[in-house]
Amino acid sequence: MNSEFTIAVHSLALLAHIPGHMASSELIAQNVCTNPARIRKIMGILRKNGFVKTKEGVGGGYILACDPHAVTLAEIYHSMSKGTLKPHWCSGDPKEACLVSANIHNVMDQIFTEAELYYTKYLEQLTIQSVLDKIRQSTCQDQVSE
Amino acid sequence: MNSEFTIAVHSLALLAHIPGHMASSELIAQNVCTNPARIRKIMGILRKNGFVKTKEGVGGGYILACDPHAVTLAEIYHSMSKGTLKPHWCSGDPKEACLVSANIHNVMDQIFTEAELYYTKYLEQLTIQSVLDKIRQSTCQDQVSE
DNA sequence: CTTAACTGTAAGAATTATGATTACAGTACA
DNA sequence: TGTACTGTAATCATAATTCTTACAGTTAAG
Numbered sequence: 001m002n003s004e005f006t007i008a009v010h011s012l013a014l015l016a017h018i019p020g021h022m023a024s025s026e027l028i029a030q031n032v033c034t035n036p037a038r039i040r041k042i043m044g045i046l047r048k049n050g051f052v053k054t055k056e057g058v059g060g061g062y063i064l065a066c067d068p069h070a071v072t073l074a075e076i077y078h079s080m081s082k083g084t085l086k087p088h089w090c091s092g093d094p095k096e097a098c099l100v101s102a103n104i105h106n107v108m109d110q111i112f113t114e115a116e117l118y119y120t121k122y123l124e125q126l127t128i129q130s131v132l133d134k135i136r137q138s139t140c141q142d143q144v145s146e
Numbered sequence: 147m148n149s150e151f152t153i154a155v156h157s158l159a160l161l162a163h164i165p166g167h168m169a170s171s172e173l174i175a176q177n178v179c180t181n182p183a184r185i186r187k188i189m190g191i192l193r194k195n196g197f198v199k200t201k202e203g204v205g206g207g208y209i210l211a212c213d214p215h216a217v218t219l220a221e222i223y224h225s226m227s228k229g230t231l232k233p234h235w236c237s238g239d240p241k242e243a244c245l246v247s248a249n250i251h252n253v254m255d256q257i258f259t260e261a262e263l264y265y266t267k268y269l270e271q272l273t274i275q276s277v278l279d280k281i282r283q284s285t286c287q288d289q290v291s292e
Numbered sequence: 293c294t295t296a297a298c299t300g301t302a303a304g305a306a307t308t309a310t311g312a313t314t315a316c317a318g319t320a321c322a
Numbered sequence: 323t324g325t326a327c328t329g330t331a332a333t334c335a336t337a338a339t340t341c342t343t344a345c346a347g348t349t350a351a352g
Binding site: 024025026036037040041043044054055056057058059060061062087088089 | 297301
Binding site: 293294295296297298299300301302303304305306307308309310311312313314315316317318319320321322 | 323324325326327328329330331332333334335336337338339340341342343344345346347348349350351352
């Protein structure tokens with residue numbers, strides 16, 4: 001899996017952190033620690049899925065277009081990275097005479113697909129807001145420990 | 147995630163498919179479609195975790211050292227690939243003044259760790275034998291459809 | 293109506309992760 | 323003692339991921 005899901009969650013949490021404000025791809029990129037082109041690509045996907053609104057031109061950028069208490073990480077994961085949990089490489093060879101070699105691919109594929117369902121079941125429990133809350137709590141803990 | 151978990155499951159299913167027989171790294175590699183050195187590396191880990199027994203020298207190779215009905219894919223996953231579900235790249239920067247940038251890493255790390263728990267919860271339901279059964283069933287279906 | 297600050301998109305380079313190859317020491321059987 | 327194995331590591335090749343650069347399209351401001 002690449003990091004687009006991580007960046008999407010980070011960007012949405014950031015937008016939820018500054019409600020009502022536009023953030024440019026430049027600003028988000030600095031916060032995320034990547035480049036503006038990558039942010040624009042990811043925000044484009046989030047826009048197509050209704051999570052953010054875009055404004056082009058001077059003073060433009062991105063703004064949250066959903067309720068951060070309602071949108072779960074599962075929805076974000078599905079938009080960005082569905083099916084990317086399984087490795088690219090496949091074992092076995094369908095043309096082999098051996099049952100195991102011939103059929104392992106289908107079986108593992110099914111297993112990875114179902115395991116992903118369990119994975120996203122957890123993500124359904126988390127919202128953009130809950131991530132933001134964790135971020136804010138996380139700081140309190142740091143301050144206590146210092 | 148790389149494919150070591152996939153290869154481990156494939157190799158163990160293969161050994162379960164030929165009970166009582168030794169399989170060399172060469173033979174397993176052909177079945178899996180990779181090279182013997184990679185198989186030996188993976189089987190070394192499986193040996194250290196008690197899943198297989200090794201025999202060096204002439205006529206040597208690998209043989210199952212566990213009950214395929216008892217060993218779950220979760221145990222195999224933990225041995226081979228625990229913690230590899232999350233992407234390598236991290237967003238944010240702990241030195242940033244912005245809360246979100248500074249703390250997102252810890253929060254996402256925690257989320258990926260807990261999501262992996264759900265993932266492995268599914269793998270606990272599958273055993274080496276159940277994978278082998280799926281493989282054998284999978285062939286029946288193919289034959290019916292042809 | 294022109295300039296400046298944005299997004300949208302894509303191509304290509306750079307980097308990193310993954311997998312393959314090769315090599316060789318160690319072991320065991322015949 | 324030779325042959326067929328495992329164990330392990332170093333190096334090379336390939337593929338995935340990320341970064342850079344570029345430029346067309348859009349909008350606000352002057």
